[in-house]
Amino acid sequence: MITKDNSPDYEYVSQKGLTREIVEDISRRKGEEKWVLDIRLKALEMYYALSMPTWGPSLEELNIDDIATYVKPASSMKDNWDEVPENIKDTFVKLGIPKAERDYLAGVGAQYDSEVVYHNIKEELLSQGVIYTDFDSALVEYPDLVKQYFTKCVPLTEHKFIALHYAVFSGGSFVYVPRGVHVTMPLQSYFRLNSPESGQFEHTLIIVDEGASLHFIEGCSAPKYNKFNLHAGCVELFVKKGGTLRYSTVENWSKNMFNLNTKKAIVEEDAVMEWVSGSFGSHISMLYPMSILVGDRARTEYTGISFAGEGQNLDTGFKVIHVGKDTNSVVHSRSLSKGGGKTTYRGLVRIMPSATHSSSFVDCDNLMLDDISKSDTIPVSDIRSSDATFSHEAKVGKISDKAIFYLMSRGLMESDAKAMIVRGFASPISKELPLEYAVEMNRLINLELEGEIQ
Amino acid sequence: MKNILTIDNLHASVHDKEIIKGLNLTINSGEVHVIMGPNGAGKSTLSSCILSNKQYVKTAGRITFCGEDITHATTDVIARKGVFLSHQLPEEIEGISVFNFLKTAKSKIDGKNVYSTDFRKELMPIMSSLDMSESVLDRDLNVSFSGGEKKKCEILQLMALRPTLAILDEADSGLDTDAVKAVSKGIEMFRGEDNALLIITHSMKLLQHIPATHVHVFIDGKIVKSGDSRLAEQIDMRGYEGYKGENG
Ligand SMILES: Nc1ncnc2c1ncn2[C@@H]1O[C@H](COP(=O)(O)OP(=O)(O)OP(=O)(O)O)[C@@H](O)[C@H]1O
Ligand SMILES: [Mg+2]
Numbered sequence: 196m197i198t199k200d201n202s203p204d205y206e207y208v209s210q211k212g213l214t215r216e217i218v219e220d221i222s223r224r225k226g227e228e229k230w231v232l233d234i235r236l237k238a239l240e241m242y243y244a245l246s247m248p249t250w251g252p253s254l255e256e257l258n259i260d261d262i263a264t265y266v267k268p269a270s271s272m273k274d275n276w277d278e279v280p281e282n283i284k285d286t287f288v289k290l291g292i293p294k295a296e297r298d299y300l301a302g303v304g305a306q307y308d309s310e311v312v313y314h315n316i317k318e319e320l321l322s323q324g325v326i327y328t329d330f331d332s333a334l335v336e337y338p339d340l341v342k343q344y345f346t347k348c349v350p351l352t353e354h355k356f357i358a359l360h361y362a363v364f365s366g367g368s369f370v371y372v373p374r375g376v377h378v379t380m381p382l383q384s385y386f387r388l389n390s391p392e393s394g395q396f397e398h399t400l401i402i403v404d405e406g407a408s409l410h411f412i413e414g415c416s417a418p419k420y421n422k423f424n425l426h427a428g429c430v431e432l433f434v435k436k437g438g439t440l441r442y443s444t445v446e447n448w449s450k451n452m453f454n455l456n457t458k459k460a461i462v463e464e465d466a467v468m469e470w471v472s473g474s475f476g477s478h479i480s481m482l483y484p485m486s487i488l489v490g491d492r493a494r495t496e497y498t499g500i501s502f503a504g505e506g507q508n509l510d511t512g513f514k515v516i517h518v519g520k521d522t523n524s525v526v527h528s529r530s531l532s533k534g535g536g537k538t539t540y541r542g543l544v545r546i547m548p549s550a551t552h553s554s555s556f557v558d559c560d561n562l563m564l565d566d567i568s569k570s571d572t573i574p575v576s577d578i579r580s581s582d583a584t585f586s587h588e589a590k591v592g593k594i595s596d597k598a599i600f601y602l603m604s605r606g607l608m609e610s611d612a613k614a615m616i617v618r619g620f621a622s623p624i625s626k627e628l629p630l631e632y633a634v635e636m637n638r639l640i641n642l643e644l645e646g647e648i649q
Numbered sequence: 650m651k652n653i654l655t656i657d658n659l660h661a662s663v664h665d666k667e668i669i670k671g672l673n674l675t676i677n678s679g680e681v682h683v684i685m686g687p688n689g690a691g692k693s694t695l696s697s698c699i700l701s702n703k704q705y706v707k708t709a710g711r712i713t714f715c716g717e718d719i720t721h722a723t724t725d726v727i728a729r730k731g732v733f734l735s736h737q738l739p740e741e742i743e744g745i746s747v748f749n750f751l752k753t754a755k756s757k758i759d760g761k762n763v764y765s766t767d768f769r770k771e772l773m774p775i776m777s778s779l780d781m782s783e784s785v786l787d788r789d790l791n792v793s794f795s796g797g798e799k800k801k802c803e804i805l806q807l808m809a810l811r812p813t814l815a816i817l818d819e820a821d822s823g824l825d826t827d828a829v830k831a832v833s834k835g836i837e838m839f840r841g842e843d844n845a846l847l848i849i850t851h852s853m854k855l856l857q858h859i860p861a862t863h864v865h866v867f868i869d870g871k872i873v874k875s876g877d878s879r880l881a882e883q884i885d886m887r888g889y890e891g892y893k894g895e896n897g
Contacts, residue, residue: 484747602740603724608725
């Protein structure tokens with residue numbers, strides 16, 4: 196846990212707020228081609244045209260005029276940690292990134308505020324044609340590949356904050372796994388939003404080509420400030436015929452963060468898309484990963500947990516659209532709330548008439564650790580195929596006094612008993628994470644239970 | 650002989666309804682006490698109260714354990730002092746394996762680190778004496794266990810944690826004949842000169858294997874009669890009819 200941060204020298208911090216000048220300035224500083232600027236400007240128009248969401252948590256406290264959308268650290272991108280400026284490197288060392296890279300990752304990207312400061316991938320993957328680079332470099336180095344997919348999964352018009360994202364996007368990762376290549380060790384990108392009153396708008400684009408496979412891990416965190424920060428990233432995933440992609444996220448935002456992230460996957464024939472998601476921190480989160488099962492026999496699975504403490508409102512859920520025949524989706528969602536925090540599961544299952552013989556199973560379990568916390572389940576199902584199988588199970592309950600008594604009668608202090616129950620409750624999700632991340636998640640759970648201020 | 654537990658004029662209620670109505674009980678080391686009483690009399694409430702279950706409010710009286718007043722101590726503290734309760738209805742805890750739970754409990758109660766490999770080895774003979782398969786250790790605690798498996802798991806914990814006072818709340822109910830034998834063997838192995846047993850039961854099954862030194866008839870929140878093992882036989886034959894009147 197990082198309580199204080201090294202404030203690096205910033206090369207450039209945009210003016211607060213959002214204007215055409217700011218957007219043009221970001222593009223100029225990045226030396227972008229016109230087609231990219233055109234997308235930004237079109238998105239800016241959309242941003243002005245679209246209205247704020249009328250549902251979900253209130254975003255009244257969020258004022259874009261208080262947010263700097265582009266914050267460039269005084270460092271260019273490196274592929275060697277030794278060259279990353281000491282104060283920035285320190286942050287990532289404390290987060291365990293370089294060690295994780297040595298131990299079990301096939302590649303790492305690290306973003307600090309608006310720019311990627313480190314990116315590296317193992318030689319052997321390069322020789323297999325795997326591309327893993329920061330998104331800005333991809334725009335320059337692989338323009339054709341990027342153009343073919345960029346904005347094709349998540350369009351500019353999706354919602355107001357995606358329009359904002361496309362207007363000021365910066366950083367993020369680009370991955371291409373060629374046909375039939377299996378990347379056996381995970382790739383990880385880490386996003387650190389460090390500067391107060393600023394936003395992070397990274398764009399992640401991943402293409403897993405036919406029969407290929409990849410596990411991608413995304414980590415996010417930010418130190419605590421008194422002013423609000425905004426995270427409006429975008430993740431576009433393409434899983435081609437017979438491919439497999441697992442996208443794991445452990446987000447640990449500070450409690451002053453508006454996390455309005457958008458993630459979506461297009462899943463082709465016989466392809467598999469797995470989401471594993473741990474959402475911690477943030478003041479307000481609105482996060483609804485989505486799979487569109489376009490191909491026949493495409494499958495998707497979502498396993499997620501969110502934990503809301505005092506002053507937090509975490510509105511999350513999984514959305515799936517079944518288009519192809521014999522498609523299948525499975526959702527295991529768990530949420531915890533404590534100290535007056537609120538969690539909401541807001542999901543969608545839509546099975547189109549074309550998706551014959553498709554099935555969907557949704558299971559939501561919400562645990563409240565006290566009487567003042569809240570939890571809600573708002574599942575929407577829209578089943579348009581007559582032979583679809585759909586089932587939804589939802590449970591909302593308070594932590595059991597009897598279970599606490601049982602554990603305490605074996606010598607565990609009340610706090611340990613609660614922590615054990617909560618860890619057990621979270622285990623279906625932590626089991627899906629690589630060991631190191633499961634450990635990290637348990638640590639976050641313990642911190643939340645102790646009510647430690649980050 | 651050492652005093653293990655003394656309960657002096659205990660009154661306890663739940664939601665303002667009095668359940669324990671002036672209960673006295675003294676247990677010394679080496680003794681095996683048996684409490685028998687009709688359903689709903691308050692036997693489980695008593696065992697919960699000894700361990701300070703927060704659901705129940707003690708409105709009067711005093712409980713001492715090995716000379717220390719534990720009336721208002723918290724459940725975990727009482728457990729660490731050496732009181733064990735085999736629960737009538739053991740809770741199912743998802744996502745926590747029997748082994749990890751038991752290892753945590755052991756380290757809390759012994760106040761020192763417990764090493765997984767050593768502890769697993771220590772559990773093996775206990776498990777085989779209870780006719781439990783080793784794989785139980787890796788299952789989620791009590792989750793989807795049969796009634797009998799849950800009871801065996803409680804006895805496994807008893808034998809692993811080695812308390813000074815073991816309270817067994819219907820440890821024998823739901824057990825088949827072989828399981829009763831196995832469980833009794835476990836309890837018999839635990840029993841010694843320095844510890845004591847408080848057995849709550851409706852049947853003679855366990856008592857055929859473990860000789861009771863004291864038997865108490867528990868009706869409507871208090872002990873109405875105490876005696877030796879012959880009292881248990883009488884109750885087994887005639888039921889509680891004769892005692893219910895004694896309860897004014
Ligand atoms: N938490 C509670 N809330 C309300 N009533 C309770 C509670 N706990 C116990 N009771 C009531 O107190 C009485 C005694 O219950 P208890 O479980 O102690 O009985 P028991 O003697 O153990 O019965 P059995 O032989 O059936 O196990 C019962 O009437 C029961 O319904
Ligand atoms: Mg009972």
